[in-house]
Amino acid sequence: MGVVGLKYLELGRSGLRVSKIGLGTWQIGSSEWGWNRGYGVDDVVRAIARAHELGINFIDTAEIYGGGVSEEVVGRAIREFRDEVVIATKVWPTHATYDGVLKACERSLRRLGVDVIDLYQIHWPNPLVPLSSTMRAMERLVELGKVRAIGVSNFSLGRLKKAQECLRREEIASNQVKYNLVERGVEKGLLQYCEREGIALIAYSPLAQGFLTARYSASNRPRDLVRRLNPLFDPAVLRRAEPLMTLLREVAARHGAEPGQVALAWLIRWSRVVAIPGAKRPEQVESNARAADLELSDEEWGMLSEAASKVSIGIWPRLKTPLRLLGI
Numbered sequence: 435m436g437v438v439g440l441k442y443l444e445l446g447r448s449g450l451r452v453s454k455i456g457l458g459t460w461q462i463g464s465s466e467w468g469w470n471r472g473y474g475v476d477d478v479v480r481a482i483a484r485a486h487e488l489g490i491n492f493i494d495t496a497e498i499y500g501g502g503v504s505e506e507v508v509g510r511a512i513r514e515f516r517d518e519v520v521i522a523t524k525v526w527p528t529h530a531t532y533d534g535v536l537k538a539c540e541r542s543l544r545r546l547g548v549d550v551i552d553l554y555q556i557h558w559p560n561p562l563v564p565l566s567s568t569m570r571a572m573e574r575l576v577e578l579g580k581v582r583a584i585g586v587s588n589f590s591l592g593r594l595k596k597a598q599e600c601l602r603r604e605e606i607a608s609n610q611v612k613y614n615l616v617e618r619g620v621e622k623g624l625l626q627y628c629e630r631e632g633i634a635l636i637a638y639s640p641l642a643q644g645f646l647t648a649r650y651s652a653s654n655r656p657r658d659l660v661r662r663l664n665p666l667f668d669p670a671v672l673r674r675a676e677p678l679m680t681l682l683r684e685v686a687a688r689h690g691a692e693p694g695q696v697a698l699a700w701l702i703r704w705s706r707v708v709a710i711p712g713a714k715r716p717e718q719v720e721s722n723a724r725a726a727d728l729e730l731s732d733e734e735w736g737m738l739s740e741a742a743s744k745v746s747i748g749i750w751p752r753l754k755t756p757l758r759l760l761g762i
């Protein structure tokens with residue numbers, strides 16, 4: 435396969451240009467995703483190399499993924515082309531104090547084997563630590579040349595504005611949040627704000643953790659912990675989603691594509707949205723990159739939005755999923 439027609443956008447006003455399809459790496463080192471059961475280090479290293487070959491230049495990791503294994507593997511895999519990729523990592527909320535952020539950043543730099551982190555993100559808000567301390571530490575890291583741009587993750591619109599107010603010199607480049615066809619909470623204001631203000635909205639779980647690839651059904655469910663905890667994979671929800679899956683397959687067939695590519699193409703039509711699908715092997719990266727070649731018509735986009743809005747999760751699957759895991 436040749437190079438795909440990836441488009442690029444700037445993360446806020448940071449000067450960092452990233453491909454609108456990036457690569458998520460929670461899967462690396464994470465037993466909850468089935469690490470070393472069906473895929474392992476060779477697969478993900480080849481996946482990262484393939485991403486680079488195809489023009490995907492944005493890799494997202496976090497200190498928490500695989501207890502640091504993800505950062506280590508990413509660091510090793512990009513060594514030969516470090517200057518051609520934008521590395522994003524995240525500080526876990528238990529390290530949100532001023533000193534905690536500075537120390538966590540040092541550890542991430544060491545595991546990644548780099549001098550500077552391109553985008554450093556606060557993984558989740560920590561209501562027990564004043565946001566101003568966390569943001570001051572982030573700004574200090576930019577001053578020290580250890581971080582190029584500041585991002586947040588899982589921040590509501592109100593908290594995003596507050597975080598920006600805490601900064602004296604820097605601007606927030608991005609907010610990483612869950613966004614896909616069937617999980618569209620960000621459309622209640624956050625998305626519109628980011629589009630207007632030029633803040634990148636980094637969409638995590640853009641395939642709804644594989645739900646939107648239309649490979650799973652009530653009789654064929656993934657068995658890893660992540661998806662056993664995700665109510666989207668409840669049999670009743672999978673059954674309710676059949677009309678959407680059929681539509682995804684139909685639209686995909688029309689474009690000679692795959693359903694997951696349609697779901698990604700739907701997402702990156704927004705000008706400030708970057709999707710970071712997680713991948714376990716090079717074939718998945720290749721398929722996800724191909725979504726950049728897919729132009730949906732307005733009619734297709736509207737039909738998909740409409741069909742997806744009918745997939746309700748409901749209260750019972752939300753309650754049942756964690757209870758089942760506890761054996762209740």
Ligand SMILES: NC(=O)c1ccc[n+]([C@@H]2O[C@H](COP(=O)([O-])OP(=O)(O)OC[C@H]3O[C@@H](n4cnc5c(N)ncnc54)[C@H](OP(=O)(O)O)[C@@H]3O)[C@@H](O)[C@H]2O)c1
Binds near residue numbers: 647
């Ligand atoms: N900031 C946060 O709080 C946060 C939270 C979650 C995720 N993230 C980030 O966002 C990234 C993506 O989110 P996610 O991993 O939750 O979900 P996702 O990207 O929606 O789904 C990833 C899963 O979909 C399947 N898949 C991927 N590409 C595929 C393809 N081309 N064909 C068929 N199946 C494919 C793979 O699982 P199977 O092959 O097993 O089906 C893969 O593990 C993460 O890796 C992480 O970097 C951030």
